[in-house]
Amino acid sequence: xxxxxxxxxxxxxxxxxxxxxxxxxxxxxxxxxxxxxxxxxxxxxxxxxxxxxxxxxxxxxxxxxxxxxxxxxxxxxxxxxxxxxxxxxxxxxxxxxxxxxxxxxxxxxxxxxxxxxxxxxxxxxxxxxxxxxxxxxxxxxxxxxxxxxxxxxxxxxxxxxxxxxxxxxxxxxxxxxxxxxxxxxxxxxx
Amino acid sequence: xxxxxxxxxxxxxxxxxxxxxxxxxxxxxxxxxxxxxxxxxxxxxxxxxxxxxxxxxxxxxxxxxxxxxxxxxxxxxxxxxxxxxxxxxxxxxxxxxxxxxxxxxxxxxxxxxxxxxxxxxxxxxxxxxxxxxxxxxxxxxxxxxxxxxxxxxxxxxxxxxxxxxxxxxxxxxxxxxxxxxxxxxxxxxxxxxxxxxxxxxxxxxxxxxxxxxxxxxxxxxxxxxxxxxxxxxxxxxxxxxxxxxxxxxxxxxxxxxxxxxxxxxxxxxxxxxxxxxxxxxxxxxxxxxxxxxxxxxxxxxxxxxxxxxxxxxxxxxxxxxxxxxxxxxxxxxxxxxxxxxxxxxxxxxxxxxxxxxxxxxxxxxxxxxxxxxxxxxxxxxxxxxxxxxxxxx
Numbered sequence: 001x002x003x004x005x006x007x008x009x010x011x012x013x014x015x016x017x018x019x020x021x022x023x024x025x026x027x028x029x030x031x032x033x034x035x036x037x038x039x040x041x042x043x044x045x046x047x048x049x050x051x052x053x054x055x056x057x058x059x060x061x062x063x064x065x066x067x068x069x070x071x072x073x074x075x076x077x078x079x080x081x082x083x084x085x086x087x088x089x090x091x092x093x094x095x096x097x098x099x100x101x102x103x104x105x106x107x108x109x110x111x112x113x114x115x116x117x118x119x120x121x122x123x124x125x126x127x128x129x130x131x132x133x134x135x136x137x138x139x140x141x142x143x144x145x146x147x148x149x150x151x152x153x154x155x156x157x158x159x160x161x162x163x164x165x166x167x168x169x170x171x172x173x174x175x176x177x178x179x180x181x182x183x184x185x186x187x188x189x190x
Numbered sequence: 191x192x193x194x195x196x197x198x199x200x201x202x203x204x205x206x207x208x209x210x211x212x213x214x215x216x217x218x219x220x221x222x223x224x225x226x227x228x229x230x231x232x233x234x235x236x237x238x239x240x241x242x243x244x245x246x247x248x249x250x251x252x253x254x255x256x257x258x259x260x261x262x263x264x265x266x267x268x269x270x271x272x273x274x275x276x277x278x279x280x281x282x283x284x285x286x287x288x289x290x291x292x293x294x295x296x297x298x299x300x301x302x303x304x305x306x307x308x309x310x311x312x313x314x315x316x317x318x319x320x321x322x323x324x325x326x327x328x329x330x331x332x333x334x335x336x337x338x339x340x341x342x343x344x345x346x347x348x349x350x351x352x353x354x355x356x357x358x359x360x361x362x363x364x365x366x367x368x369x370x371x372x373x374x375x376x377x378x379x380x381x382x383x384x385x386x387x388x389x390x391x392x393x394x395x396x397x398x399x400x401x402x403x404x405x406x407x408x409x410x411x412x413x414x415x416x417x418x419x420x421x422x423x424x425x426x427x428x429x430x431x432x433x434x435x436x437x438x439x440x441x442x443x444x445x446x447x448x449x450x451x452x453x454x455x456x457x458x459x460x461x462x463x464x465x466x467x468x469x470x471x472x473x474x475x476x477x478x479x480x481x482x483x484x485x486x487x488x489x490x491x492x493x494x495x496x497x498x499x500x501x502x503x504x505x506x507x508x509x510x511x512x513x514x515x516x517x518x519x520x521x522x523x524x525x526x527x528x529x530x531x532x533x534x535x536x537x538x539x540x541x542x543x544x545x546x547x548x549x550x551x552x553x554x555x556x557x558x559x560x561x562x563x564x565x566x567x568x569x570x571x572x573x574x575x576x577x578x579x580x581x582x583x
Contacts, residue, residue: 020435027434030368030393038388038413040532042367044523045391050361051523052516056288061519064265064331065281070296071262073214079316081299089299091214091280091306091328093316096243106241114303120494123240123313124463131198134244150201152553159559 080110102130192570193247193322194548199237200556204546207247210318210326215262218330220272223572224347225320225545226251227555227565228276229377230490233447234311235552238460238467238492241300241312249567250276250308251350252320253343255575256334263330271577272334273346274327275354275517278306278317281332292514297328303493304514313493321548323569335521343577344536345528347566348378353535354520355488356382356444360390362486362511363440368393370433372478374471375444376404376416378538378564379488383442384412385533392440396432398425398474400450403561411537419451419474429478437480445471446489459496466492476503487512541565 005013012018019025035041047053070090077094081087098106109122138145156164193207210219231248233239256270266272279286279294285305286294297306298315306328309319318325327334337346356379365371371387373380376399387395395414399405405416422428430437447467448460451474459468467490475485476499485508503510527533540563543551554562 023436025434025436027368030391035388040527040530041388042391043527043530043532044386044389045367049523050390051519052289052358052361055511055513056290058288060281060287060289060291062281062286062332066264066331067216067262067282069282070216070280070329071214075213079299080312082301084302085299087299089296089306091216091278091297092299093306093312093318094213095247095316095318096245096312102243109241110300114301114493117494120240120492127237127240127242130244134197145197145201146203147201150197150203150549152549152551152556155550155553155559156557159554160557163557 080106083111083113084115100130100133102126102133105129191323192545193318194249194545194567196234196242196246196248197244200235200553202235202248202549202552204548207322209324212258212260213326214328215260216329216331217260218256218263218266218327218334219258220252220254220274220320220325220327220334221257221572221575222249222252222254222320222323222325222569223271223575223577224253224343225249225322225567225569226347226350226352227321227551227567228351229379230310230446231552232556233467233490235556236448236460238447238463239311239313240493243312243316246309246311247318247322248309249319249321249325250310251347251352252308252325253337253347253350254320254325254572255577256330257324259330265331266334266336270334271337272327273337273350273521274308274320274325274334275521276307276310276351277514277517278308278315278328278333279518280329286332289516289519290513291516291518293516301493307514321545321567323545323571333518335518338525341525341528342536344539344566345534348535348538348564349521349524350517351515352378352538352564353382353524353533354517355379355515356384357386357389357520357524358513358515359383359442359444359486359488360386362488362513363387363442363484364509364511365390365392365440367391369439370394370396371440371442372396372398372429372438372475373414373442373444374398374449374475375489376401376408377444380442380444381408381412381538381563382533382535383444383488384408384414387440387442388412389527389532394433396429396438401558404558404563407538407561407563425451425474426477433480437478437483439480440484440486441475441479443471443475443485443487443489447491449489455497465496466494467496469496469498472496472498476500476506476508479506479508481506482508484509484511488515538564539566543567545569 105126
């Protein structure tokens with residue numbers, strides 16, 4: 001018996017497979033009874049029941065609007081704004097203003113538009129510099145950061161002890177290898 | 191007050207911070223009762239979102255009690271219990287006038303492509319978030335919604351982002367009766383997208399992921415088929431084999447920038463940052479959806495660019511729709527669904543932890559330990575407010 005599912009011309013012998021290959025697929029009508037076990041199946045079939053259809057809807061369904069435009073927020077905090085708008089928005093956040101070297105980088109990044117890759121790469125670099133500045137700031141304030149705890153080390157030990165051991169062994173091995181290479185170089189130089 | 195504080199990639203802690211004050215006449219100050227960690231918070235936690243500053247407080251899913259209001263706030267009073275949509279929006283700009291609240295133009299000076307969001311870097315406005323005891327809530331007459339007495343506090347907190355985002359993801363897929371819907375990602379938003387697809391009359395719902403416990407959770411909670419991509423040779427082939435050779439009618443991306451499944455995409459998108467995240471799911475979705483099908487994207491990507499097969503999308507005549515959810519639009523309908531028993535959002539919560547354990551909570555969620563699907567943080571003093579824990583709904 002020929003078990004090859006395809007003819008020598010590459011056509012599927014199975015009729016259903018052949019139909020699928022040719023795109024001759026007919027879907028059966030939906031039987032709601034099949035979905036009786038699913039709470040609420042089909043209750044939002046009618047698109048009028050879907051709250052964000054159509055995508056744009058005017059006027060907006062908002063109560064309690066009693067202003068034409070929000071008043072301008074006033075603050076002494078330095079807030080950077082995109083070059084793609086002419087100034088600050090009426091409302092904005094005032095947390096974590098730019099500071100130090102990372103802040104200078106952020107000011108530089110904000111000279112470029114959102115359309116310019118340099119803006120985003122500079123900001124990502126500033127984020128990394130900010131992390132180093134944050135560590136230095138901690139130490140300067142006399143606070144030694146508990147980095148392992150900040151990384152959720154307690155949860156790792158409790159719920160993934162094997163992973164914690166694996167990471168500890170990897171870190172120890174890398175540190176040991178680095179120390180060994182450093183010692184060897186020092187011995188050779190002396 | 192105690193607040194979560196970002197210190198660098200994979201490093202967060204709680205610190206003492208000044209309690210926020212009214213900075214604008216339309217502000218309110220809310221004492222947080224419950225706050226979630228969202229999957230998109232992990233992009234911040236992993237250092238992938240530009241302009242994420244050390245010292246920031248994350249958290250855009252929270253509910254709480256109003257403790258102060260600005261001079262222009264008329265619809266809220268001290269003592270009101272509110273759920274706060276993650277979008278900060280003004281209600282009157284060009285986009286808000288079209289109910290595109292997530293695209294508000296008046297609340298984020300740092301960028302024009304995205305509106306204001308609580309605790310989501312300075313790229314979304316530089317606001318502190320709700321993983322804290324107190325939070326500043328701008329434009330308090332339009333954003334916050336009073337929590338009905340019959341709504342469970344944990345259902346309310348999931349109405350601030352995860353559930354409306356999942357629902358809008360299904361909505362943007364323009365699901366028609368009998369459609370086959372593939373949802374990529376079995377996290378909270380993917381689960382809610384799958385549940386919402388059923389509400390819209392989907393004929394089949396298939397959830398794709400690679401984390402075993404999450405797939406099992408999805409099968410149980412959303413009563414859907416599941417597919418582990420580690421067990422699949424090729425995603426497009428597999429989906430077509432499951433759908434009469436044509437492909438799915440609708441594909442939904444609920445994963446975003448940190449997708450697993452492709453070494454090259456991970457290397458270029460996550461490790462080297464040569465693109466704005468791994469575009470693995472976009473690639474799979476374009477190639478797995480049928481010709482003329484719909485692709486809905488709510489997974490979050492960075493602001494630069496991604497490598498994905500736009501040529502195939504063109505040749506297949508696909509409709510691509512995407513946006514951050516405009517939460518406020520969805521609340522009345524979703525509350526109806528909760529009351530009717532169609533949805534019980536709190537079923538996805540697996541971890542309830544004190545805010546002080548925020549480092550552990552982020553690590554559990556990020557590393558998918560201890561069966562974590564959704565973690566809720568409880569700030570100190572929240573339970574002293576005496577909110578009812580249970581409700582009729």
